[in-house]
Amino acid sequence: xxxxxxxxxxxxxxxxxxxxxxxxxxxxxxxxxxxxxxxxxxxxxxxxxxxxxxxxxxxxxxxxxxxxxxxxxxxxxxxxxxxxxxxxxxxxxxxxxxxxxxxxxxxxxxxxxxxxxxxxxxxxxxxxxxxxxxxxxxxxxxxxxxxxxxxxxxxxxxxxxxxxxxxxxxxxxxxxxxxxxxxxxxxxxxxxxxxxxxxxxxxxxxxxxxxxxxxxxxxxxxxxxxxxxxxxxxxxxxxxxxxxxxxxxxxxxxxxxxxxxxxxxxxxxxxxxxxxxxxxxxxxxx
Ligand code: PAF
Numbered sequence: 001x002x003x004x005x006x007x008x009x010x011x012x013x014x015x016x017x018x019x020x021x022x023x024x025x026x027x028x029x030x031x032x033x034x035x036x037x038x039x040x041x042x043x044x045x046x047x048x049x050x051x052x053x054x055x056x057x058x059x060x061x062x063x064x065x066x067x068x069x070x071x072x073x074x075x076x077x078x079x080x081x082x083x084x085x086x087x088x089x090x091x092x093x094x095x096x097x098x099x100x101x102x103x104x105x106x107x108x109x110x111x112x113x114x115x116x117x118x119x120x121x122x123x124x125x126x127x128x129x130x131x132x133x134x135x136x137x138x139x140x141x142x143x144x145x146x147x148x149x150x151x152x153x154x155x156x157x158x159x160x161x162x163x164x165x166x167x168x169x170x171x172x173x174x175x176x177x178x179x180x181x182x183x184x185x186x187x188x189x190x191x192x193x194x195x196x197x198x199x200x201x202x203x204x205x206x207x208x209x210x211x212x213x214x215x216x217x218x219x220x221x222x223x224x225x226x227x228x229x230x231x232x233x234x235x236x237x238x239x240x241x242x243x244x245x246x247x248x249x250x251x252x253x254x255x256x257x258x259x260x261x262x263x264x265x266x267x268x269x270x271x272x273x274x275x276x277x278x279x280x281x282x283x284x285x286x
Contacts, residue, residue: 006086010097014145017098021059021146029056033148033175035139038062038099039079039193040088043183047152048092050180058094059146066102068134079193098146105141114140119162119255123270124281127245132163139164143173152178156190158268158283162255182282184210190282202276208240209273209282212247216269217286220249220262227260233269243274249286 011017024031032055034047044060051058062085069075086097113133120132143151153161165177183191188210189203198206212233219229226249237244249258252266263286270283 006083006097007090008086008097009095010086010099012099012101013104014100017059017096017145020096021057024057025147030149031055031146032058033142033146033151034058034060034094035142035151035153036060036062037064037078037193038085039081039196040085041183041191041193043154043156043180043191045088045092046183047154047180048089048094050178051150051152052093054178055148055150057096059096059098059148060089060094061098061100061142061146063098063100063102063105063138063142065105065134065138067106067137068131070128070130073128074194074197079196105138113137114167116163116167119159119166119253121255123246123248123250123255124159124272127272127279132160135160136163136167140167140171140173143175148175150176150178152180154180154182156182156192156282158270159255162253165253188214190280192280194278194280197278198275202278205240206275206278206280209237209271209280210284212236212240213269213271213282213284216247216249217284220267220269220286223262225261226258226263233271237271237273241273241275245272245274245279247271247273252285 021031032051034051036044048058048060064078066075082099114136116132116136124131153164155161161179168175168177187207189207216229216233230248233247237247249267249269251258252268267286268283269286272281
């Protein structure tokens with residue numbers, strides 16, 4: 001079945017998807033997957049462009065995954081803009097949209113779960129304990145459905161990227177994972193589909209998050225003890241925003257906590273804050 005009125009090729013069933021990918025593979029073409037939940041912005045389009053350089057054919061999946069939302073989160077109000085998304089993608093040039101329904105993805109009787117540890121622990125999982133289990137489940141299914149040679153995930157969701165890298169290693173999944181640089185607005189705010197929830201005043205305040213993270217990173221690079229640099233960044237975030245889930249420094253790959261002294265391991269500073277009712281996340285390399 002083809003979703004109607006879209007500006008480019010699209011399929012919604014695993015059967016149609018597999019038929020198309022099988023044709024490409026039979027021709028010896030390299031296939032990339034860009035998994036998304038739609039409401040596409042320049043960050044997503046940059047991910048598509050990135051994989052167009054390393055693959056012959058690109059599939060963009062668009063699926064608002066119920067398994068990664070808890071009751072009371074924004075699953076119902078999450079923007080669903082399939083026609084606009086297809087129009088944006090048509091100008092960027094991927095070859096297929098895969099837009100399954102929730103019923104196709106999770107038919108009656110579906111019970112399987114993916115259990116995670118390591119990089120999935122802490123940070124986002126404190127506020128959203130269900131989140132990475134739902135992400136890992138849908139990404140595992142997408143990998144099995146598309147069978148891509150390569151897939152790209154944005155660094156904006158850095159913990160997600162580390163969880164997927166671990167999943168691919170642990171389950172011997174035959175797919176190369178690329179990291180996509182975070183796309184930012186002029187004031188440094190990381191582009192996100194959820195930025196659409198910010199009113200004008202909250203949008204103005206949101207720009208401070210990237211500034212606080214950059215200063216946090218600079219403090220660490222200057223040799224300031226991690227605990228002192230973190231305390232200063234947390235205090236600034238508390239002043240600037242309406243809630244702070246975390247502002248912290250972690251090992252760049254395992255996301256394990258670091259000691260209190262000067263940072264010597266490859267590290268990443270990460271934050272999640274509330275601006276008005278919108279939760280923003282961001283991170284940068286140290
Ligand atoms: O980052 C996202 O948009 C989602 O978590 C993903 C990877 C598409 C899985 O639903």
